[in-house]
Amino acid sequence: MKNKLNELEPKSWLKFQKSWFIHNPPPRKKGVLRHPAKFPETMAQEFIEFFTKPGQTVLDPMAGTGSTLVAALRAGRNSYGIELNPHYAEIARQVIREEQALLAEKLAGEGQESADLTGGSCQGGVVSFRPDNSLVARIITGDAAKAVEFGIPKVEYVLTSPPYWDMLHAKGAENQKKRREGEQLDVVYSDDPHDLGNIHDYEAFLEMLVTVYVGLKPLLAEKAYLTIIVKNVKKGGKIYPLAWDIARELGKVYTLKDEKIWCQDNQPLAPFGLGSAWVSNTFHHYCLQFRNE
Ligand SMILES: C[S@@+](CC[C@H](N)C(=O)[O-])C[C@H]1O[C@@H](n2cnc3c(N)ncnc32)[C@H](O)[C@@H]1O
Numbered sequence: 001m002k003n004k005l006n007e008l009e010p011k012s013w014l015k016f017q018k019s020w021f022i023h024n025p026p027p028r029k030k031g032v033l034r035h036p037a038k039f040p041e042t043m044a045q046e047f048i049e050f051f052t053k054p055g056q057t058v059l060d061p062m063a064g065t066g067s068t069l070v071a072a073l074r075a076g077r078n079s080y081g082i083e084l085n086p087h088y089a090e091i092a093r094q095v096i097r098e099e100q101a102l103l104a105e106k107l108a109g110e111g112q113e114s115a116d117l118t119g120g121s122c123q124g125g126v127v128s129f130r131p132d133n134s135l136v137a138r139i140i141t142g143d144a145a146k147a148v149e150f151g152i153p154k155v156e157y158v159l160t161s162p163p164y165w166d167m168l169h170a171k172g173a174e175n176q177k178k179r180r181e182g183e184q185l186d187v188v189y190s191d192d193p194h195d196l197g198n199i200h201d202y203e204a205f206l207e208m209l210v211t212v213y214v215g216l217k218p219l220l221a222e223k224a225y226l227t228i229i230v231k232n233v234k235k236g237g238k239i240y241p242l243a244w245d246i247a248r249e250l251g252k253v254y255t256l257k258d259e260k261i262w263c264q265d266n267q268p269l270a271p272f273g274l275g276s277a278w279v280s281n282t283f284h285h286y287c288l289q290f291r292n293e
Pocket residue numbers: 035037038039040061062063064065066067068082083084085088142143144145160161162163164189190194195196197
């Protein structure tokens with residue numbers, strides 16, 4: 001059987017098909033700590049290896065500190081990222097340079113033109129490709145709403161995570177308190193009015209976010225997948241179902257295929273609402289799968 005989507009062997013393919021997974025992010029490197037919310041490269045690599053083949057191209061329109069691009073390099077895929085905040089864009093370029101240097105070292109260490117790399121695949125499969133420095137990994141400082149203006153070629157996959165509405169502005173959030181008390185750690189992404197995390201009206205935020213994703217359509221190859229990693233948002237004692245709203249609204253333009261639930265199992269529990277009300281400790285994210293068809 002010809003595998004048109006990726007290069008996984010059947011066992012790894014099957015494993016990825018489970019609709020939930022536990023992935024506990026490894027501790028973050030110092031350089032990327034400044035950013036308030038990144039996803040782990042190890043997890044991003046699993047998605048990239050499922051939804052693309054080596055040599056294809058991945059886009060993250062809100063790239064933060066470049067996790068998607070680092071994962072793409074490790075997986076032997078080309079990648080483009082757009083990031084509004086110039087400081088994060090610069091951190092992303094730095095981590096990409098470091099990753100390229102590591103890969104170059106690995107290749108030199110091998111010394112054999114024909115040898116395969118294991119690629120550090122999280123799915124346990126040995127990946128037969130050679131990640132090398134000829135791969136594109138480009139970070140563009142700019143507004144994702146203008147994605148079509150940046151000369152990005154057609155891409156086979158989008159992997160991204162948006163600001164979770166304006167939640168970083170919430171004063172009470174446990175994590176935020178720790179960041180405020182820490183050193184030089186950002187509490188919000190920026191004060192740029194184009195930063196989606198600064199739109200305080202939920203409906204306006206949702207509309208703008210969906211417009212940005214719809215605006216990527218001219219860049220997407222036919223049948224390209226998009227994975228959007230997002231959470232429902234708790235604010236003022238109620239839930240704003242951001243993940244479900246994105247699924248419904250974006251599903252009008254791309255085909256909504258599925259969800260995969262990312263569970264974190266290494267977070268400390270907090271006694272929210274103890275003795276008076278139900279308030280969950282929410283340790284899961286939705287990885288929403290869409291397809292351009
Ligand atoms: C959840 S973070 C992404 C983190 C990223 N996945 C990582 O692992 O580093 C969302 C990012 O979107 C960026 N952002 C917000 N509005 C944007 C816009 N209009 N264009 C591009 N980036 C934007 C923020 O600066 C922030 O870095």
